[in-house]
Amino acid sequence: MPAIEIKNLQKRFGRKKVLCDLNLEAESGEFLVMFGPNGAGKTTLIKILSTLSRPSSGNVIINGFDIKEESMEVRSTIGVLSHNPFLYDDLTLKENLIFYSRMYKLKKDEKTLKTLADEVGLLHRMNDRVGQFSRGMKQRAAVARVILHNPPVLLLDEPYTGLDYKAWEMLTDILRKFHEEGKTIFLITHNVELGHRIGERLAILVNGKVAFECEKKNMDIEAFKGKYHGLMGAQK
Amino acid sequence: MKFDKRLETVILILTVFFVLLSIYTALIYTPEVREEDGWSAPKAQKIFYFHVPAAWVSFLAFGVVFIMSVLYLKNSLRKWDTIAFASAEIGVVFCTLAIVTGPIWGKAEWGVYWRWEDTKLTITFVLWLIFLAYLLLRGGVESENKARLAAVFGIIGFACVPLSFISSRIWQSMHPNVVATSEGSMSSETGIGLLVGVVAFSFLYMFMLRKRIAIQEMASKIEDLKEKIGGI
Amino acid sequence: MSQGLAIAIKDIKTEFRTKEMVFSMLVFSLFVMVAFYFAFYFYSLSSEALEPLVSPILWVTFFFAGMFGLLTSFSKEKDRGSLEGLMLCPMDRSAIYFGKVLSNYFLILLVDIFALIFFVLFFSYDFNGNLLPVLVVVFLGTFCFVVSGTLISGIAVNAQDIRGVLIPILLIPIILLTVLMPSVNATSKALEGDIIDAIPELRILGVFAVIYIAIAYLLFDFVLEE
Numbered sequence A: 001m002p003a004i005e006i007k008n009l010q011k012r013f014g015r016k017k018v019l020c021d022l023n024l025e026a027e028s029g030e031f032l033v034m035f036g037p038n039g040a041g042k043t044t045l046i047k048i049l050s051t052l053s054r055p056s057s058g059n060v061i062i063n064g065f066d067i068k069e070e071s072m073e074v075r076s077t078i079g080v081l082s083h084n085p086f087l088y089d090d091l092t093l094k095e096n097l098i099f100y101s102r103m104y105k106l107k108k109d110e111k112t113l114k115t116l117a118d119e120v121g122l123l124h125r126m127n128d129r130v131g132q133f134s135r136g137m138k139q140r141a142a143v144a145r146v147i148l149h150n151p152p153v154l155l156l157d158e159p160y161t162g163l164d165y166k167a168w169e170m171l172t173d174i175l176r177k178f179h180e181e182g183k184t185i186f187l188i189t190h191n192v193e194l195g196h197r198i199g200e201r202l203a204i205l206v207n208g209k210v211a212f213e214c215e216k217k218n219m220d221i222e223a224f225k226g227k228y229h230g231l232m233g234a235q236k
Numbered sequence B: 001m002k003f004d005k006r007l008e009t010v011i012l013i014l015t016v017f018f019v020l021l022s023i024y025t026a027l028i029y030t031p032e033v034r035e036e037d038g039w040s041a042p043k044a045q046k047i048f049y050f051h052v053p054a055a056w057v058s059f060l061a062f063g064v065v066f067i068m069s070v071l072y073l074k075n076s077l078r079k080w081d082t083i084a085f086a087s088a089e090i091g092v093v094f095c096t097l098a099i100v101t102g103p104i105w106g107k108a109e110w111g112v113y114w115r116w117e118d119t120k121l122t123i124t125f126v127l128w129l130i131f132l133a134y135l136l137l138r139g140g141v142e143s144e145n146k147a148r149l150a151a152v153f154g155i156i157g158f159a160c161v162p163l164s165f166i167s168s169r170i171w172q173s174m175h176p177n178v179v180a181t182s183e184g185s186m187s188s189e190t191g192i193g194l195l196v197g198v199v200a201f202s203f204l205y206m207f208m209l210r211k212r213i214a215i216q217e218m219a220s221k222i223e224d225l226k227e228k229i230g231g232i
Numbered sequence C: 001m002s003q004g005l006a007i008a009i010k011d012i013k014t015e016f017r018t019k020e021m022v023f024s025m026l027v028f029s030l031f032v033m034v035a036f037y038f039a040f041y042f043y044s045l046s047s048e049a050l051e052p053l054v055s056p057i058l059w060v061t062f063f064f065a066g067m068f069g070l071l072t073s074f075s076k077e078k079d080r081g082s083l084e085g086l087m088l089c090p091m092d093r094s095a096i097y098f099g100k101v102l103s104n105y106f107l108i109l110l111v112d113i114f115a116l117i118f119f120v121l122f123f124s125y126d127f128n129g130n131l132l133p134v135l136v137v138v139f140l141g142t143f144c145f146v147v148s149g150t151l152i153s154g155i156a157v158n159a160q161d162i163r164g165v166l167i168p169i170l171l172i173p174i175i176l177l178t179v180l181m182p183s184v185n186a187t188s189k190a191l192e193g194d195i196i197d198a199i200p201e202l203r204i205l206g207v208f209a210v211i212y213i214a215i216a217y218l219l220f221d222f223v224l225e226e
């Protein structure tokens, strides 16, 4: 069963068509990486997948749940990480995590929270306000928020923005670990090298359509780069 | 297409006919109220043949906004939103008429323009404010986001109204009961006069609504064409 | 519902940590009282002349100070992007509304009580033992204000471009007949010591609170969605 199934998806803002007849599938446990020029509609797509935005037409099924009819179930199966950490600056990291575990109706004791913070390398900052964190630390904290409820499907919209080398490695390691655990990962990034290195399947979105799709093993990085640059020009 | 054109002609003819007829019934056909019955300005009372239909049409128009908003939220088809917006605009126009004609009469009859104790007038005024706010919320810019929010606001605004009427019984109403004579029953001429007015204004509303929607559709067609020319 | 409560607790906790909003609301209500005081300065109001002005002054202050609170309650989340975080949680969107209602109610009530104190100090007013009935009206009227205001502020925040002015523009016509008039009337009656007399108004407030909550429950999904 595919974990993400997008059929004839359309999204319009007023008269502007942002996504047109988009079809895409990701098998359960697959690592799908999407690229695309600015304004191609990648963020819009992630917003629809994560039930933040309503599609104009078309169907999306995530882990067997329809995003329109069973949005509640969809929300508890996905973890969403974007450039915005979705954390409260005036609360400490620990308070933020406790708040979100309440929102997900989870019982988290001190120890699991600590393990979580340790995993993203923020154990020593547990009791500091998130507002005092640097950009990269906030992003690490956001990773802790995303994996809090152990979601089987991860949607990531340019999660690498603002991360230093160490944090970058940490996020990549975490993604690898999740991939090994059999989680489905849908990553959007502008970094072709990185995407090509960690992804299994690659897709390029241009003008709201999937313009190109391939298995990584069938295409080496240079060929893929060439393809991507070729398609870039088509974006309006 | 052809049927649409014909329907429009029919509505136009009926509108013109009933508007002319209502001018006749209001000014000539209907009897003047008498000073003996306690009216201090009998001639001014004639304004009611315009005031009541205008108020009625504004309520009708806002009712249409309510229904179209519900439909729009249900299936987000643009046409429902277009109708709701057009109806709100026309409703505000008629509502303005109603709250202007009310005080004109009030000045003649009571010597003051506005009596806040008159709950019907006050509620109409508040309704006018609500839909003015509705138009501001839409703010010219067309977007789905605003259409949705405006739909929610339209529902809230209209839902308050019938209930305001019920609750306003607490504040005793001063609103004149124009349709009833001193015996408490409506004279048939008065009734016909009001009915003709209401029918005329309703047709006028229908005509204006169709025109407004047509303009809206034209505008969006132009936008489409612009995009075709401008876009690659 | 437990999630709504969690949101409310989170809001109140962050609010008391920064005290930005509560503090500006308090200062604002103080200034409104000062403005009223100076506006009536030359009339040197006797307590009799003051009597009919008490409840209008109070409610105008409550509403305008309360609007400050409503202004930030969603826009803060929206600007910092955390609203999306809330919307990603597996719960009904109305839980966000209920959470905001609870936190707004708590904070605005707090400000109302301070405004009452400011009023007593500035106009050296004596409630003559009618304070309790007045408080009952204040609690109910503010509740009705908060349930409608939270809904409207959700709408205003999502209409982005002009949201600052939008809340008063959308909210004032809505509350005129449904909250303002019954609250002022009921307070006047309560000041005369007849809370029983005020029951019709209290009933209206209750009915409208239920209606606003019902509308919000039904439609809040549409308010937040993009």
Ligand SMILES: Nc1ncnc2c1ncn2[C@@H]1O[C@H](COP(=O)(O)OP(=O)(O)OP(=O)(O)O)[C@@H](O)[C@H]1O
Binding pocket: A013, A016, A018, A036, A037, A038, A039, A040, A041, A042, A043, A044, A045, C226
């Ligand atoms: N709320 C909105 N209203 C109107 N248009 C929007 C809205 N959100 C996005 N768009 C438009 O949709 C298009 C796609 O935007 P989107 O953010 O999905 O692009 P993206 O692929 O994520 O780009 P980037 O690489 O810059 O992040 C853009 O042209 C944008 O202007």
Ligand SMILES: [Mg+2]
Binding pocket: A042, A043, A044, A157
């Ligand atoms: Mg983007």
